[in-house]
Amino acid sequence: MAIKLNVNGKAVSADVDGDTPLLWVLRDSLGVLGPKYGCGIGQCGACTVHVDGSPVRSCQVPVEALGKGKVTTIEGIGLSPVGKKVQKAWTDLDVAQCGYCQAGQIMAATALLAANPKPTDDDIDTAMSGNICRCATYVRIRAAIKLASGQSTDKVF
Numbered sequence: 001m002a003i004k005l006n007v008n009g010k011a012v013s014a015d016v017d018g019d020t021p022l023l024w025v026l027r028d029s030l031g032v033l034g035p036k037y038g039c040g041i042g043q044c045g046a047c048t049v050h051v052d053g054s055p056v057r058s059c060q061v062p063v064e065a066l067g068k069g070k071v072t073t074i075e076g077i078g079l080s081p082v083g084k085k086v087q088k089a090w091t092d093l094d095v096a097q098c099g100y101c102q103a104g105q106i107m108a109a110t111a112l113l114a115a116n117p118k119p120t121d122d123d124i125d126t127a128m129s130g131n132i133c134r135c136a137t138y139v140r141i142r143a144a145i146k147l148a149s150g151q152s153t154d155k156v157f
Helices: 022-029 081-092 102-115 121-128 138-148
Strands: 002-007 010-015 048-051 054-057 070-072
Touching: 002 022, 010 022, 048 102, 054 102, 081 102, 081 138, 102 121, 102 138, 121 138
Parallel strands: 002 070
Antiparallel strands: 002 010, 048 054, 048 070
């Protein structure tokens, strides 16, 4: 069946079953490759996208559940002022090591800063929990979030 979506501000359509996870619609049907398959059970965060500004694990969301929700992926997050700041901070601090998880990390960080422009370390820990980085770049991730929020960073790396 044809499913109509709004992805990164564009109206798109995909001929998929309604129970197909959003991740596979994005990657396989629409060619949006930023969200990654990590665990498939919503535990690692590599597939994180925003639906109407809220972070969701796209591997766990059936595409039919979106309704008229607006999907934003890493490819579109830089169009928002907060997303642009987060991406710049990630680049300025060379956060990524292997980079596999970083799209999901950036999506979670952007949602955090959109809701809480000056997060504490505890706020960051809570918002970023469940976003796993196998390269353990957590110190740089926290520093980049602080930098994007305009707070001083303890650059200890």
